[in-house]
Amino acid sequence: MIKSSAEYKKKLALLTKxxxxxxxxxxxxxxxxxxxxxxxxxxxxxxxxxxxxxxKSKVGYAPSVKFSKVKHSEKMLxxxxxxxxxxxxxFIKKIRNYLSLRNNDELLELIAEPKxxxxxxxxxxxxxxxxxxxxxxxxxxxxxxxENLLTIQEIPKKINIKxxxxxxxxxxxxxxxxxxFEKIKDQFANPRNAAAGSLRQKDSKNTSKIPLKFFAYSTIxxxxxxxxxxxxxxNFLKKCNFKINELSKVINNINDLENYYNHLEKxxxxxxxxxxxxxxxxxxxxxxxxxxxxxxxxxxxxAHKFSAEKAYSIIKDIEIQVGRTGALTPVxxxxxxxxxxxxxxNATLHNEDEIKKKDIRINDxxxxxxxxxxxxxxxxxxxxxxxxxxxPYIFPLKCPCGNDTIKEFNVITKKYxxxxxxxxxxxxxxxxAKEKLKHFISKDAINIDGLGKKVxxxxxxxxxxxxxxxxxxxxxxxxxILDGWGDLSVxxxxxxxDKSRDITLEKFVFSLGIRHIGQENAKIISSYFKSINTFFKxxxxxxxxxxxxxxxxxxxxxxxxxxxxxxxxxxxKNKNIVSLLMKELRIKNFEIITQGIFANKTLMFxxxxxxxxxxxxxxxxxxxxxKVLGSISKKLDYLVVGNSKPTKSKIEKAKELKIEIINENxxxxxxxx
Numbered sequence: 001m002i003k004s005s006a007e008y009k010k011k012l013a014l015l016t017k018x019x020x021x022x023x024x025x026x027x028x029x030x031x032x033x034x035x036x037x038x039x040x041x042x043x044x045x046x047x048x049x050x051x052x053x054x055x056k057s058k059v060g061y062a063p064s065v066k067f068s069k070v071k072h073s074e075k076m077l078x079x080x081x082x083x084x085x086x087x088x089x090x091f092i093k094k095i096r097n098y099l100s101l102r103n104n105d106e107l108l109e110l111i112a113e114p115k116x117x118x119x120x121x122x123x124x125x126x127x128x129x130x131x132x133x134x135x136x137x138x139x140x141x142x143x144x145x146x147e148n149l150l151t152i153q154e155i156p157k158k159i160n161i162k163x164x165x166x167x168x169x170x171x172x173x174x175x176x177x178x179x180x181f182e183k184i185k186d187q188f189a190n191p192r193n194a195a196a197g198s199l200r201q202k203d204s205k206n207t208s209k210i211p212l213k214f215f216a217y218s219t220i221x222x223x224x225x226x227x228x229x230x231x232x233x234x235n236f237l238k239k240c241n242f243k244i245n246e247l248s249k250v251i252n253n254i255n256d257l258e259n260y261y262n263h264l265e266k267x268x269x270x271x272x273x274x275x276x277x278x279x280x281x282x283x284x285x286x287x288x289x290x291x292x293x294x295x296x297x298x299x300x301x302x303a304h305k306f307s308a309e310k311a312y313s314i315i316k317d318i319e320i321q322v323g324r325t326g327a328l329t330p331v332x333x334x335x336x337x338x339x340x341x342x343x344x345x346n347a348t349l350h351n352e353d354e355i356k357k358k359d360i361r362i363n364d365x366x367x368x369x370x371x372x373x374x375x376x377x378x379x380x381x382x383x384x385x386x387x388x389x390x391x392p393y394i395f396p397l398k399c400p401c402g403n404d405t406i407k408e409f410n411v412i413t414k415k416y417x418x419x420x421x422x423x424x425x426x427x428x429x430x431x432x433a434k435e436k437l438k439h440f441i442s443k444d445a446i447n448i449d450g451l452g453k454k455v456x457x458x459x460x461x462x463x464x465x466x467x468x469x470x471x472x473x474x475x476x477x478x479x480x481i482l483d484g485w486g487d488l489s490v491x492x493x494x495x496x497x498d499k500s501r502d503i504t505l506e507k508f509v510f511s512l513g514i515r516h517i518g519q520e521n522a523k524i525i526s527s528y529f530k531s532i533n534t535f536f537k538x539x540x541x542x543x544x545x546x547x548x549x550x551x552x553x554x555x556x557x558x559x560x561x562x563x564x565x566x567x568x569x570x571x572x573k574n575k576n577i578v579s580l581l582m583k584e585l586r587i588k589n590f591e592i593i594t595q596g597i598f599a600n601k602t603l604m605f606x607x608x609x610x611x612x613x614x615x616x617x618x619x620x621x622x623x624x625x626x627k628v629l630g631s632i633s634k635k636l637d638y639l640v641v642g643n644s645k646p647t648k649s650k651i652e653k654a655k656e657l658k659i660e661i662i663n664e665n666x667x668x669x670x671x672x673x
Contacts, residue, residue, distance in 0.1 A: 002045040011042055013483035067135075067143035067200070073169060074220045076120060076136045078296055079279065079303040085258060088280065091302045092254070095282065098291060098299065100613040109283040111230045112260050113248040115303050116215050117274035118175030119195045121149060125168045128159040135199065138443045139296070148199050149174075151208035156241045168223055170242065172216040174199060177272045180211040191274055213273075216242035221289065229283045250283060265306050277305040292619055295519035296444065308369035311344075312382065313337040315364050318349065318393055320400060322431035324439050325515045326422040328405060330355060330395070332366070332378055339370050347376040352395040353418040361390045395420065401429040425515075426573035427467060434460050436513045440468045444519060445511035446503060449496040450489070458482075468511075469580035471497060505532055505590045512578065516564040524556045525565075527627065532587040536578065538569040553635070555604075555618060555628040597670055598626025601637040607646030609664055620671065632657065640667050 002008050015038055082088045095101075096108060120136040133149035134142030149155060152174065159168075176184075176191040188194035198210040216237045218230075227233045234244045247264065251257050261278055268275060282288050282300040291299040313334040321329045330349040337344055347368050349355050358381060360366065365385040366378045399405055399422035406423050407416040427433040437456050441448045451471070459465045464474060474497065480490045503511075510522035517525070528551065529535040537543045548566055551557050568574055593599065603626050605617055612620075617640070618628045629636055632653045639654040640662045654661055662670070 002041055005049070008042065008045050008049075010483070011038060015039060015042060016484045017486065067145060069137065069141045070132070070134055070144050071141050072122065072134065072137075072139070073124075073222075075293075076122060076139050076142065076171065077293060077298055078139065079301055080297045081277075082302050082304045085254075085261075088257065088302065088304055089254065091280070095291065095299065098613045098615045099287065100609060100611060100616070107252060109229075110251045110257065110280045111234075111248060111283045112251050112257065113217060113279045113281070114245050114264060114271075114275045115277040115279045115305075116173040116175050116245070117192050117276045118173040118215075119192070119199055121145070121172060121174050121199070121214070123149065123155065123170045123172075125159060125164075125170070127166060128161070128164050130155070130157050138447060143200070145199050147204040148201060148207040151204055152212045152214050154214045154243050159240045161240055164240075165223060165226065169220045170216050170237065171218045171220075172214055172242075174212055174214055175273055176211060177213060178274070179272055184210065214243060215245050217244065224285045224288070227285060229285055230281055230288075231283055233285075251280075261304060268306065275306075277303050279303050290616065295523075309339050310367055310369040310379065311337045311339045312365055313344075313347075313368055315360070315362055315366055315378075318355075318360075318362060320396060322399060322401075322422060322429070322435065324432060324435040324513050326399070326424060326429070326432055328352075328396070328399065328420045328422065330393075332360070334366070334368065337368060339368055339376060342370065344368060344370070344376045347378050349378055351418045352420050355393055355395065359392065361386070361393055363387055363390055399424075399429060399431065401431055403429060425567050426571045427577060428573070433466065437465060437468060437471075439513040440511050441471070442511075445507060446500045447507075448493075448500045450493045451496065467577055467580065469577070469584050472501070472584040501584065502586050502588070504588050505529070505535065508532065508581075508585065508587050509535065512568075514564055514568045516560050521557065521561055524554060525551075526590040527592070528554060529590070530592065531589045532582060536582065538565070539575040539578070541570070544569050553629045553631045553633055555630040557630070593623070593625035596623065596625030598624045598638075601626045602629050602635055603627070603638045603640055604629045604632060604636055604650075605640045605642065606650045607642030607664075608644030609642040609667075610644070611668070617667075632659065638662050640664075 002011060018038075080091075082091060092108065092110075101108060122134045122136075122142065123130055124132040124134075130150070131146075132144065133146040133155075135145050137143055150157065174195050176195050178191065181188075181191045181194060184194060188197065194210060195212060198207050198212055201207045217234070219233065224233070227236065231248075231250050234248060237244050249260055251260060257280070264275070264278060280302055282291065288298070288300040293299060313336075315332045315334055317333040319331050319333060321331050323329060329351070332347045332349055334345060334347055347366075349360060354360075358378070360378060360381055365382040367380050367382065368376055369379050370376050397405055397420075401422060401424070403422050403424060405420045407418075407420055409416050422429050422432060424432055427436065434456065437460070438453045440446055441451050441456065448471070456465065459474075459479075462478075464478070465471060474493075476490050476494055479485050479493070480487065504526075506519075506523045506526035509517065509526050510519050525535075538547060544566065548562050551565070552559075552562060598621055603621050605614055605628070608614075609617065621628050632639065632650055634657055636654070636657070636659050638660050639650065641651060641664065643664045651661065
């Protein structure tokens with residue numbers, strides 16, 4: 001019988017070590033009886049202490065050495081979320097603006113599909129034969145889980161259809177039905193964990209024992225050329241003997257969309273599989289192609305999440321967490337409560353203003369919900385259960401590091417922000433520094449397998465890591481003797497760290513965690529500076545001032561980003577950190593598109609276009625090798641003038657500088673070459 005959290009952690013480390021030997025080495029260190037006894041001890045402790053749920057939610061051991069990594073033919077992107085109908089309307093509005101559909105009567109057909117709560121997988125067929133199956137992985141690279149996917153009966157192994165494409169890719173979701181999960185629920189925390197663990201089993205014979213199923217729902221851009229729309233493609237999948245979700249429906253207006261959402265939410269519990277929302281996609285494949293993708297998500301699809309499940313609990317304490325940008329976020333430590341099948345012990349309180357607005361106090365009974373079934377948050381206080389001696393929570397005016405906090409003034413809203421921040425812009429605040437490290441190793445930045453947030457926390461506490469460059473000088477001998485680490489896991493970490501030394505300039509810029517510089521901004525900045533050496537020159541004060549003026553001309557970089565870059569590059573400590581990183585990394589120059597109508601040309605747009613929005617015009621320009629500027633200067637090659645209300649002063653200045661002016665008709669002629 002485990003009596004303390006310390007004993008629990010010690011035995012958990014043992015279990016993890018035994019898992020490692022079993023799955024990676026195929027060398028069990030203890031008998032099945034001893035293993036089960038240890039596991040049951042841990043599970044019993046977790047039953048009593050709800051805040052501990054590692055073993056219950058754990059399925060096997062991540063077999064990273066078993067599965068080879070394979071690059072997806074096209075990225076498997078995630079979806080943006082909509083949490084209410086207004087979010088969906090905003091999504092549709094953005095699409096209409098992008099496609100320049102100004103007449104509301106113009107049809108914009110969507111297809112709605114239930115969002116299966118499962119595991120994404122991609123199937124590649126060659127001459128009709130299933131030859132490879134991949135997990136989503138990090139979106140760019142997936143794990144080769146072909147043998148495990150072959151055990152799923154609902155996945156066709158051979159497709160016998162006339163004129164079937166030579167190479168064809170089908171993407172979908174692996175899941176376990178509710179009925180089947182009932183038979184194995186003692187082994188797993190929930191159906192999704194069961195599906196995930198089963199797909200990553202070392203031996204496919206073990207996978208075959210789990211009743212996995214598969215819904216097919218998409219393909220890659222190249223294969224879309226054979227179809228006009230998503231609904232046609234789904235019908236084709238059905239003819240190929242794939243299982244598609246019969247609840248999918250084509251929708252033409254917002255009223256039908258709302259009715260469909262309400263209907264599906266109502267019948268959700270009666271379905272034999274878990275769904276956590278609805279995916280809306282533009283039905284027309286040509287429009288999907290025009291809309292394209294953002295860094296992590298398509299413009300043409302969104303996930304409308306179901307209403308959050310709610311429960312009541314008591315706030316035991318309020319703690320302050322400091323984020324990468326210095327934001328102080330209050331977090332309620334609550335009595336553990338189950339919300340939507342997940343035990344919750346923490347809930348966000350968002351910011352100081354939110355606490356005041358809702359009058360949230362320690363020892364209050366509060367309603368908790370998981371927004372979009374993901375982020376636990378405090379909705380409201382049950383004032384009928386408030387104690388007489390309760391006192392309002394006083395938000396700290398200092399960061400835990402000791403710095404006085406600030407609220408920034410927003411020049412647009414003419415108000416002070418709700419968020420209170422630590423003003424540190426380098427690595428002096430240890431709380432910000434640690435969060436910056438977590439951002440640095442995240443999948444969209446450096447992306448180091450095996451070096452997650454919890455490992456960063458542990459290595460930070462042991463003084464193994466303080467700055468990003470420390471990652472490349474880790475003492476692996478010290479790591480090897482830690483609980484849960486061994487020769488194999490240390491070697492895997494070392495390989496992952498070494499692999500991360502090769503990085504593109506745009507990922508490096510993003511990894512620095514400069515405030516207000518997201519992935520799209522990082523790409524724009526990288527396309528301007530082209531090399532790390534040029535980018536590093538920003539630490540020179542004179543060069544910085546000149547380039548900040550030039551950057552203002554680039555479309556997509558505004559005053560907010562300019563100010564953030566100025567603050568970052570004026571800091572000497574940041575210069576030292578970037579300099580040390582440059583010695584450890586091999587940073588590739590930005591890949592410039594050298595082909596296309598506008599290769600190595602700069603363009604600017606003024607006035608509205610009849611057939612194309614400003615956003616789409618910019619995307620087309622960049623795809624054709626050009627760069628879009630935000631103001632007129634001698635660097636500009638073309639000013640493209642739309643038919644609707646162009647700015648006369650811009651046209652006059654372009655004439656003065658002898659810049660070539662292209663009218664809207666000429667623009668379309670160039671694109672249709």
